[in-house]
Amino acid sequence: CQSCGMPLGSYELLGTDADGNRSSEYCCYCLKDGAFTADCTMDEMIEFCVPHMVAAHPEMNQDEARAAMKKFFPSLKRWKK
Numbered sequence: 001c002q003s004c005g006m007p008l009g010s011y012e013l014l015g016t017d018a019d020g021n022r023s024s025e026y027c028c029y030c031l032k033d034g035a036f037t038a039d040c041t042m043d044e045m046i047e048f049c050v051p052h053m054v055a056a057h058p059e060m061n062q063d064e065a066r067a068a069m070k071k072f073f074p075s076l077k078r079w080k081k
Contacts (some may be wrong), residue, residue, distance in 0.1 A: 001027035001076035003036065004049055005069065025077060042079040046070060 001008060001015075010016060015053040018034025019070045030037055038045070046069045053065040060068070073079050 001025070001032055002043060003027070003030035003079075005072060005076050006052075007022075022073060030078075045079075048072060 004027060005032040006029070008024075008027060008029050010049050011022065013027050014024070015028045015031030016033055017023050017031075019032070038048075040048070046066060049069060050062050050065050053069065054060055054062055057065070059071070074081070
């Protein structure tokens with residue numbers, strides 16, 4: 001996902017564009033009907049994602065997950081400057 005970084009591995013995880021079609025770039029948690037589901041900053045998104053990243057990668061602690069996302073998120077379409 002170009003907002004939260006989650007892999008878009010299945011059709012069910014794809015968000016929806018304004019026309020109702022599935023988005024190829026954003027997940028269903030971040031994009032619904034062509035609008036972002038959360039009005040947040042990149043840092044707020046990272047903090048929301050930290051527990052999910054740690055759950056998916058138990059070898060990481062929260063600080064490692066946060067540091068990895070702070071490096072990666074600026075390359076995502078939603079957060080690029």
